[in-house]
Amino acid sequence: MISQPHPAVVEVLDAHRLHFVETAPPRLTPEQSAAMDRRWEEMAASNPSMFDGPVVVCAGLGWKDPHTLVLTWYRATYRLYVLRLDPVHAVVAPSVFVSVAQPTDDGGLLVGRMASSTAAPGRWQLPGGTVEPPTGGVSLDLEALRRHASRELLEEIGRAVPPDDLSLWAVTRGDRGNIGVHFRAPACPAATVTQQYTELVAAEAAQGRTPELDQITFVRSAADTGHLDGRSVDFLPVLAARHAAAGTSQQTDNRR
Numbered sequence: 001m002i003s004q005p006h007p008a009v010v011e012v013l014d015a016h017r018l019h020f021v022e023t024a025p026p027r028l029t030p031e032q033s034a035a036m037d038r039r040w041e042e043m044a045a046s047n048p049s050m051f052d053g054p055v056v057v058c059a060g061l062g063w064k065d066p067h068t069l070v071l072t073w074y075r076a077t078y079r080l081y082v083l084r085l086d087p088v089h090a091v092v093a094p095s096v097f098v099s100v101a102q103p104t105d106d107g108g109l110l111v112g113r114m115a116s117s118t119a120a121p122g123r124w125q126l127p128g129g130t131v132e133p134p135t136g137g138v139s140l141d142l143e144a145l146r147r148h149a150s151r152e153l154l155e156e157i158g159r160a161v162p163p164d165d166l167s168l169w170a171v172t173r174g175d176r177g178n179i180g181v182h183f184r185a186p187a188c189p190a191a192t193v194t195q196q197y198t199e200l201v202a203a204e205a206a207q208g209r210t211p212e213l214d215q216i217t218f219v220r221s222a223a224d225t226g227h228l229d230g231r232s233v234d235f236l237p238v239l240a241a242r243h244a245a246a247g248t249s250q251q252t253d254n255r256r
Helices: 028-046 078-084 142-157 188-208 237-245
Strands: 009-014 017-021 055-065 068-077 095-100 109-114 127-129 167-173 181-185 212-221
Touching: 017 142, 028 167, 055 095, 068 078, 068 109, 095 142, 109 142, 127 142, 127 212, 142 181, 142 188, 142 212, 167 237, 188 212
Parallel strands: 017 068, 095 181
Antiparallel strands: 009 167, 055 068, 095 127, 109 212, 167 181
């Protein structure tokens, strides 16, 4: 098993392949269940847009071989995550999420700021979201995550990239042991992404909705993330540095 489930800094795990194993969720004590429900109701009262949907929670990590990461997971709902912050009844419940690195052909990397209606208002991150457990006999695997990442890019930026065009780029472990599976999209002009995002915002406004990302911009290095107006996710400087090191002309590798 990989040591230190809660590292002080973000780890980049050298995984070329991912293998998922489902396990049963841990049992909560009655006190933990009561604390979880109470905290969730308080948060939902202050943010009615919060949705207690199904999520994938990481139960453990290990290596099948030097480049195949085995992720053991279980099914839960979003309200379990509020229990991580309880001073008395806290549980270890690392989330599993996907993101998409969208580079531009002039060396930029797209980042977006979470809207006030989200669970993390004002936070800068890559387009993406928490992984939901599969239904209907579908397996949780890398292809399912690739499809999820493609949907997130379309929903948050308005950019349609086929799942097969997304390359596995990095796997990270960061805050609270959360596991990020990061894909990289083909480079395109910054003006194209900006136009697609502008069209998405207009379409959302016409429906009376607020986009999940209320602002986008482009960074070129880890240093640039420090100049963003607000906080950013813990992995963003690490991936911005990875993006800068790759160079604008390097093709993303197709580790599928």
